[in-house]
């Protein structure tokens with residue numbers, strides 16, 4: 277199976293002293309979904325921003341679909357990386373209605389794609405609404421549709437579900453998984469919620485203090501709990517999951 281993403285010895289320091297990301301090496305197979313989990317400040321967003329080309333690494337290389345995007349000699353602009361990005365804070369254009377937000381970069385079959393996307397996010401009737409008129413969950417779905425509309429090779433989502441209510445989140449998770457499998461897009465998403473990972477991901481990557489603690493298929497996770505760092509991380513995430521279950525009961 278070919279790799280959609282190959283990362284080698286990737287490092288990033290913002291201040292030249294402390295490393296937000298340190299010597300990270302991993303690969304993602306084409307079509308796979310990887311959940312990145314780790315405590316706040318562990319370097320999750322930095323990793324995604326480096327892959328997207330929004331930050332310049334201090335060392336290492338990033339290869340997407342066999343093409344080097346960044347190494348010691350070159351850096352490819354974000355728009356030429358064939359990645360789709362969804363941020364936690366949505367980053368929608370406030371002065372444009374939903375339809376134009378989603379359709380912003382679409383070149384071919386614009387109307388058709390737009391209708392598909394609106395349907396997909398269950399917002400057919402919101403085409404002319406403005407971001408300020410939407411709920412947080414709706415904004416997030418528009419941001420997702422905007423990224424998917426460009427048919428990216430690799431979709432990167434930074435805590436995409438954290439502002440959604442539980443019911444919507446569960447639906448959206450399933451929808452995303454279906455879409456991603458259907459179109460064969462590969463995906464990396466950041467989450468704090470073990471349920472997100474279990475529900476969607478094929479594999480999981482634990483980050484701690486900028487280092488990869490573990491990267492394995494979801495199915496292998498139970499065998500890795502002897503690793504103390506991973507164990508405590510899972511315990512913490514389980515706690516979040518239990519909290520969610522409690523909320524769902526009410």
Ligand code: ADP
Pocket residue numbers: 290291296314315316317318319320321322323
């Ligand atoms: P996470 O997404 O896991 O919470 P981040 O990648 O945002 O972690 O941050 C990793 C580390 O890098 C943190 O110590 C954070 O303070 C630092 N950092 C992140 N972005 C910047 C930035 N733009 N300038 C300086 N330091 C940053």
Ligand code: MG
Pocket residue numbers: 320321322434
């Ligand atoms: Mg972050």
